[in-house]
Amino acid sequence: MxxxxxxxxxxxxxxxxxxxxxxxxxxxxxxxxxxxxxxxxxxxxxxxxxxxxxxxxxxxxRTIEDVAAELRAKHPQPMRRGPLGVDIIREDRDSR
CATH class of the missing domain: 1.10.1220 (Arc Repressor Mutant)
Structure with a gap:
């Protein structure tokens, strides 16, 4: 190259x-x-x-705004008891 x-x-x-x-x-x-x-x-x-x-x-x-909008669409309701934010980000990263 x-x-x-x-x-x-x-x-x-x-x-x-x-x-x-x-x-x-x-x-x-x-x-x-x-x-x-x-x-x-x-x-x-x-x-x-x-x-x-x-x-x-x-x-x-992608901008941070694009990533945030995608995650908001994927998880529209705030989670009261669920996975930690880091777990959501890892799941999203590993799904690619």
Whole structure:
């Protein structure tokens, strides 16, 4: 797989990318891959990139709001006595 390198990135731009990565719960490398993946999609495409080597980078690209909405739909009523939150998250993670 090829490597890319961008030289002489202004510090303010690099810091903005680091902040964006943190907001999206990604590493800087993961954030850059997500940006490149989105930019590489054809303008008329509504779906994800189908390139097999890029599919792994698409995992983890959901926002915390997406995850929370999915879990709220799955568990609409608050649980009075049930599994711990960590158990729900593990079950959801392991179901993928």
């Amino acid at each position: 090829p490597n890319f390198s961008i030289k002489d990135v202004p510090e303010d731009l690099a810091e903005a990318l680091r902040a964006r990565a943190a907001r999206n719960h990604r590493s800087l490398q993961g954030e850059l891959m997500a940006i490149i993946t989105e930019a590489a999609q054809p303008a008329s495409s509504d779906g994800p990139v189908r390139h097999p080597q890029l599919q792994g980078w698409r995992r983890g690209s």
